[in-house]
Amino acid sequence: MSNEKANVVIVGGGVFGNSIAYHYAKNNPGKKIIVLERNELCNAATSRAAAMITKIRAKKEFIPLAKQTYTAIAEMETLLGESLDIKTVGIMHIAASETKVSDLEELVKTASKFGERWEYISAEKAEQMAPWLNASTSLKIAYMPDEAYCDPYLLGTFYARTAKLLGADIRQGVEVTDILMDGDTATGVVTTDGIIDADVVIIAAGAWAPILAKKAGINLALAPVRSQYWITERNEIFPESMPMVVLPDVNAYLRPEGGALLFGIRERQSIAVSPNDIPNDISSFKFSDDKGMNDLSEVIDRLAAFFPRVYDIGLKYYIAGFSAYTPDNYLSMGSTTKKNNILFATGCVGAGIAVCGGVGLAFAEMAAGKPNPYDFSAFDIHRFGDIDPFSEEWLQKCAIARSVKNSG
Numbered sequence: 001m002s003n004e005k006a007n008v009v010i011v012g013g014g015v016f017g018n019s020i021a022y023h024y025a026k027n028n029p030g031k032k033i034i035v036l037e038r039n040e041l042c043n044a045a046t047s048r049a050a051a052m053i054t055k056i057r058a059k060k061e062f063i064p065l066a067k068q069t070y071t072a073i074a075e076m077e078t079l080l081g082e083s084l085d086i087k088t089v090g091i092m093h094i095a096a097s098e099t100k101v102s103d104l105e106e107l108v109k110t111a112s113k114f115g116e117r118w119e120y121i122s123a124e125k126a127e128q129m130a131p132w133l134n135a136s137t138s139l140k141i142a143y144m145p146d147e148a149y150c151d152p153y154l155l156g157t158f159y160a161r162t163a164k165l166l167g168a169d170i171r172q173g174v175e176v177t178d179i180l181m182d183g184d185t186a187t188g189v190v191t192t193d194g195i196i197d198a199d200v201v202i203i204a205a206g207a208w209a210p211i212l213a214k215k216a217g218i219n220l221a222l223a224p225v226r227s228q229y230w231i232t233e234r235n236e237i238f239p240e241s242m243p244m245v246v247l248p249d250v251n252a253y254l255r256p257e258g259g260a261l262l263f264g265i266r267e268r269q270s271i272a273v274s275p276n277d278i279p280n281d282i283s284s285f286k287f288s289d290d291k292g293m294n295d296l297s298e299v300i301d302r303l304a305a306f307f308p309r310v311y312d313i314g315l316k317y318y319i320a321g322f323s324a325y326t327p328d329n330y331l332s333m334g335s336t337t338k339k340n341n342i343l344f345a346t347g348c349v350g351a352g353i354a355v356c357g358g359v360g361l362a363f364a365e366m367a368a369g370k371p372n373p374y375d376f377s378a379f380d381i382h383r384f385g386d387i388d389p390f391s392e393e394w395l396q397k398c399a400i401a402r403s404v405k406n407s408g
């Protein structure tokens with residue numbers, strides 16, 4: 001019996017895999033694309049995200065990708081005749097030290113350059129908009145009204161549903177166990193359901209991507225690093241319409257969550273784990289015995305300067321997950337000069353919900369043999385040289401990168 005054949009096979013049904021499927025199916029009618037997800041769609045990093053779809057960032061290379069996310073959402077809403085109900089509440093960046101003020105001045109220049117609206121606002125105005133906030137120590141506050149957050153599971157499954165509507169084949173409960181290689185050329189995948197030959201194989205396997213890359217002979221430059229956040233109990237000081245807030249002086253971000261407050265911090269000591277040590281089903285992984293309380297206690301006094309109620313407000317939920325980090329906090333993705341017909345949609349550096357639209361379009365175009373519409377030179381998977389993604393030294397480098405990451 002001959003093998004099943006596809007034009008494109010995608011390994012991983014998170015937000016990246018599904019976004020690629022949507023963009024490819026839309027732009028290449030009649031071509032066969034298959035997404036293979038071993039669990040349920042969006043079960044891993046995607047469903048755990050705080051899902052801030054931040055467009056205006058210090059890393060300018062991410063901005064066009066994030067803009068495409070908003071474009072894709074609008075297109076999918078039309079196609080499905082449903083609203084994704086994204087919450088366009090805007091974002092406030094609050095600088096309370098001279099260094100952060102100059103970073104903020106750069107950021108607003110970037111916003112203007114990319115045609116995004118922003119304004120400086122007073123501490124009083126900021127406190128009015130976010131009643132939980134004490135902005136008295138702030139030196140400068142910029143408000144960007146067009147930034148949004150969303151439900152990340154819904155976004156990931158919107159991509160999958162529209163992709164399916166346009167002809168993509170989305171399979172759950174199918175694991176890819178090997179990459180078929182003919183010399184230096186990928187020719188398909190081995191799965192728990194049999195072999196699929198493919199013209200192009202795309203690895204979008206999140207934290208586990210280095211395992212599959214290794215099977216294809218590539219040392220993929222990323223490491224799974226834990227991210228964590230908390231959700232408070234509901235309180236009237238957290239109106240649903242309040243803007244998101246970034247506090248670079250504290251390394252914290254905060255946003256409304258159904259009448260409560262969701263907030264995350266960059267801890268001093270981030271935790272990286274070898275891809276081999278993460279179970280296939282992430283829900284069985286124990287992230288933190290103390291629900292991140294040690295990490296939170298390190299920053300709580302500094303956070304309380306802006307959010308005084310943090311000491312006594314009840315914390316209802318603790319969420320943790322793995323994002324794929326790199327030492328320079330730039331994405332690790334694209335093609336490789338070392339192998340043919342295999343692409344890596346990986347290394348999300350905790351920004352995958354924001355950039356998923358551009359990532360989807362880029363890989364859809366590359367898989368169709370067309371030029372990548374974006375400049376991916378900063379994301380080159382070989383830029384760190386010959387690394388061992390499973391070594392302790394590499395894991396530590398990537399963990400440190402998250403600890404020093406500033407915002408977004």
Ligand SMILES: Cc1cc2nc3c(=O)[nH]c(=O)nc-3n(C[C@H](O)[C@H](O)[C@H](O)COP(=O)(O)OP(=O)(O)OC[C@H]3O[C@@H](n4cnc5c(N)ncnc54)[C@H](O)[C@@H]3O)c2cc1C
Nearest residue numbers: 012014016045046050051052176206321348351352353354
């Ligand atoms: C706590 C937290 C907060 C975050 N907040 C934000 C935020 O505010 N904004 C933002 O932009 N991003 C945020 N992120 C990052 C965002 O969640 C990720 O960047 C994004 O979800 C990455 O998507 P992905 O498709 O690459 O990975 P995943 O969603 O992890 O998907 C990978 C999939 O591949 C599957 N897979 C792996 N190996 C195989 C195999 N061999 N065969 C078949 N399937 C396989 C897995 O089961 C999984 O479903 C956050 C992440 C976390 C953990």
